[in-house]
Amino acid sequence: MAIKIADKFDVLTSAPVDSRMVVPDYQSMIDIVDEVRYEGMIVYVEDMQQRYEYINNTFNEIIPAIYNDVDYTLTDQAVTAITNTITTDDVPEGDTNLYFTDTSFINMLARTDYIYTAYSVLPNDDDTENHSITTNFQLMQIEADVPCRVRIYATENGRSNDLTRAFGVAPDPGDALMFDFEITNINTVYNIGPSVMIFSEIDGPTSQIYTTTTNLDVTQSDITVKLTYVNFGKIQIPN
Numbered sequence: 001m002a003i004k005i006a007d008k009f010d011v012l013t014s015a016p017v018d019s020r021m022v023v024p025d026y027q028s029m030i031d032i033v034d035e036v037r038y039e040g041m042i043v044y045v046e047d048m049q050q051r052y053e054y055i056n057n058t059f060n061e062i063i064p065a066i067y068n069d070v071d072y073t074l075t076d077q078a079v080t081a082i083t084n085t086i087t088t089d090d091v092p093e094g095d096t097n098l099y100f101t102d103t104s105f106i107n108m109l110a111r112t113d114y115i116y117t118a119y120s121v122l123p124n125d126d127d128t129e130n131h132s133i134t135t136n137f138q139l140m141q142i143e144a145d146v147p148c149r150v151r152i153y154a155t156e157n158g159r160s161n162d163l164t165r166a167f168g169v170a171p172d173p174g175d176a177l178m179f180d181f182e183i184t185n186i187n188t189v190y191n192i193g194p195s196v197m198i199f200s201e202i203d204g205p206t207s208q209i210y211t212t213t214t215n216l217d218v219t220q221s222d223i224t225v226k227l228t229y230v231n232f233g234k235i236q237i238p239n
Contacts, residue, residue: 022046029059111140111228118148118223121215126163127223130156130208136199136233142190144183146223147216152179152209154201159210176201182216189228198229205237 023029025047032043041054042062052059118127142150149167153159158175171177178198183190200207213223 111230114227114229116211116225118213118215118225120220121213121223122220123215123218125215127213127215128159128163129211129213130239131211132236132238133209133227133229134231134233134235135203135205135207136197137229137231139179139192139196139198139227139229141192141226141228142181142183143188143226143228144223145186146221147184147186148223148225149182149212149214149216150179150225151177151181151212151214152198153177153211154199154209156208156210159212163212184216197232199233200236203234205234206239207236208239209236 021032021041021043023032023043023045026045029043029045029052037054039054039056043052043054043059044050045052051062053062054060114131114133116129116131118129121127139152144150151159151162153162154176158177162171162175162177165171167180167182171180179192179196181190181192198209200209213225215221215223
């Protein structure tokens with residue numbers, strides 16, 4: 001059977017794969033924001049076990065097509081699943097290979113943006129915040145609209161102990177510092193290379209990630225930071 005399916009790849013997988021999105025129910029699909037929607041996107045609704053295509057501002061149900069052979073039958077959904085598995089890694093990242101997700105969809109292995117704002121931070125002062133993101137994630141990119149220093153920790157105590165440490169000075173290994181980065185060019189996407197793995201001390205949905213944001217500008221500012229990451233853990237629930 002596996003050999004027969006492989007023999008059919010040139011016929012069944014001819015359409016390019018440019019995106020994937022899985023949502024738990026129909027309402028979650030309807031709630032997908034306009035910034036994420038695009039013409040031709042495919043959404044799979046788990047509780048209905050049905051695929052929809054976004055055409056002319058409407059999600060239209062895709063009627064399964066059946067492929068028959070002597071020993072097996074494949075639905076269009078099965079063909080798409082095989083195609084995604086086989087071809088996704090060969091499609092270059094870019095405009096034709098975009099991945100979207102939202103925390104409510106718990107869609108793993110998709111790039112996601114997390115945005116937070118530190119308000120009214122004085123020059124050279126620190127803003128400390130607790131965030132509900134995910135228990136383990138790989139940080140890919142960072143961006144901010146004000147010159148700043150961003151630090152991320154696995155524990156709240158580690159953040160407190162590390163607060164006065166100058167940039168460039170080696171941290172105490174016990175302070176669970178995951179990331180320390182200075183942003184000098186505002187509204188510029190910095191690629192983190194090598195990208196770093198961020199994790200919380202507790203592997204559970206009630207855990208948090210801890211940050212310190214330092215204002216490197218000469219005036220008091222609201223600082224908005226965007227973290228682009230790939231989720232490898234459990235979604236954290238805000239306390």
